[in-house]
Amino acid sequence: MLASRRKMATVITTRDHDQKSARLREFCESEEEDIARKLLEIISTESEFPVPSFLNLVINNSNASAGKSFSDAWIYLQVCHEIQEIVHKKYGRYPKVGLVYLKDLLDLSVFEDFRTYSVHALMSYPEGCWLAFLTLLEFLHEKEKHEEALEKVIAEAKLLPSGVRDQHILAGFAHHLFSQLVPNNMYEVDEHEKSFPVECVCGCKAKICRGNTSVGSERTWHGRVDTIVNDMIAVTVGKTPVDGSKEDDDEDENDEPQRKQRKTESDCDSDTEVNYNKRHKCVLLEPKFLEKILAKSITNGFAQVHRDKNNLSGFFIPTFGVTSDHVSICLYDPESDCLLHIREEYGLWFPGSRKKLNELTIIAIWIFLNFTVLTRRRVAAVFEDIDKSGLHAALKGYLTHYREAKLKENFDIQPTVESPWKYVHAHPIKS
Ligand SMILES: [Zn+2]
Numbered sequence: 270m271l272a273s274r275r276k277m278a279t280v281i282t283t284r285d286h287d288q289k290s291a292r293l294r295e296f297c298e299s300e301e302e303d304i305a306r307k308l309l310e311i312i313s314t315e316s317e318f319p320v321p322s323f324l325n326l327v328i329n330n331s332n333a334s335a336g337k338s339f340s341d342a343w344i345y346l347q348v349c350h351e352i353q354e355i356v357h358k359k360y361g362r363y364p365k366v367g368l369v370y371l372k373d374l375l376d377l378s379v380f381e382d383f384r385t386y387s388v389h390a391l392m393s394y395p396e397g398c399w400l401a402f403l404t405l406l407e408f409l410h411e412k413e414k415h416e417e418a419l420e421k422v423i424a425e426a427k428l429l430p431s432g433v434r435d436q437h438i439l440a441g442f443a444h445h446l447f448s449q450l451v452p453n454n455m456y457e458v459d460e461h462e463k464s465f466p467v468e469c470v471c472g473c474k475a476k477i478c479r480g481n482t483s484v485g486s487e488r489t490w491h492g493r494v495d496t497i498v499n500d501m502i503a504v505t506v507g508k509t510p511v512d513g514s515k516e517d518d519d520e521d522e523n524d525e526p527q528r529k530q531r532k533t534e535s536d537c538d539s540d541t542e543v544n545y546n547k548r549h550k551c552v553l554l555e556p557k558f559l560e561k562i563l564a565k566s567i568t569n570g571f572a573q574v575h576r577d578k579n580n581l582s583g584f585f586i587p588t589f590g591v592t593s594d595h596v597s598i599c600l601y602d603p604e605s606d607c608l609l610h611i612r613e614e615y616g617l618w619f620p621g622s623r624k625k626l627n628e629l630t631i632i633a634i635w636i637f638l639n640f641t642v643l644t645r646r647r648v649a650a651v652f653e654d655i656d657k658s659g660l661h662a663a664l665k666g667y668l669t670h671y672r673e674a675k676l677k678e679n680f681d682i683q684p685t686v687e688s689p690w691k692y693v694h695a696h697p698i699k700s
Pocket of ligand 1: 472
């Protein structure tokens with residue numbers, strides 16, 4: 270059933286093919302094509318901010334072999350260990366961490382052909398590749414509609430109790446952003462999580478798609494991720510900081526009532542910026558969230574390659590973190606054991622507002638959602654001094670359990686209530 274559904278989702282009929290390729294050609298010399306070409310030129314040539322780059326992470330220690338749920342997963346990164354050592358000694362050099370540029374992960378030929386020859390060049394690439402470009406152009410065409418929807422979703426969610434707020438925001442992003450950037454528009458939110466709304470709360474009445482989002486097995490890190498896009502990519506929601514507008518305004522009013530009365534128009538602009546900065550609290554880089562997303566990324570990477578080795582082995586498989594304002598991307602290649610995490614949270618909106626999505630961030634999200642056609646395979650092998658995460662070496666024989674990790678398992682793991690010594694063969698230690 271699932272296999273046939275996946276087949277239907279990825280293979281398009283001849284009629285669909287003709288309609289979609291005609292639609293792609295309609296974008297020739299369009300405003301959307303122009304925007305996409307300019308942004309892809311930045312992404313495929315620049316190295317530094319605002320283009321994302323990735324830190325090459327090494328794991329010092331973890332509980333990967335303990336078969337724990339994602340909520341109990343812990344990972345102690347080597348860089349954190351080295352920083353703690355420096356703090357303890359009160360001197361020392363900043364630890365070195367390798368940096369991987371986004372452009373070096375990309376399959377640049379299609380980007381160059383698109384920039385040089387427009388949409389017409391795309392038709393010589395496999396169907397999945399030009400469909401991905403069509404999806405991006407369609408999204409740019411309808412961007413305002415999605416921006417308005419997301420703005421409404423966030424505003425509505427802010428009125429809800431904190432227990433359901435993040436799920437409402439994620440449902441909105443799953444429907445109006447992530448799924449809109451993959452050709453089959455497929456996503457599923459965790460069917461067991463009752464806090465997800467039945468319909469998108471922007472008012473568009475779209476039904477929120479639910480499904481089994483389990484990743485991992487009893488002997489590996491495991492649990493249900495918040496959302497799976499295109500049956501492949503996990504998205505986890507971070508706690509959206511309480512909106513600056515009300516609380517921060519209250520705070521300002523208590524602190525500086527007179528200054529508020531003297532407000533001029535330029536003050537309003539700078540206040541908006543201050544509020545925006547207050548909201549920006551690096552939720553997605555906060556250690557607890559980071560540990561969870563790394564564990565999910567590693568486990569989902571193994572499970573995806575186990576599911577479809579022919580098509581997915583050798584890729585850096587992405588996992589996303591998202592709040593109402595930011596996105597993070599974690600990449601793991603289970604074959605090379607290389608682990609990358611985006612250097613900083615990336616803003617979903619142009620600074621200071623939630624009116625206009627940051628198109629460069631959208632392009633980065635689109636690239637990793639369509640990683641099988643836009644990024645390079647076995648790219649870890651071409652980086653001379655890339656570090657392995659060290660997980661393979663640490664797991665030793667236990668690695669087999671990760672290589673056999675599954676998706677959509679219906680595990681219901683109960684905590685052990687028996688004595689841990691019940692099956693022990695105790696032998697006297699000779700004195
Ligand atoms: Zn909606």
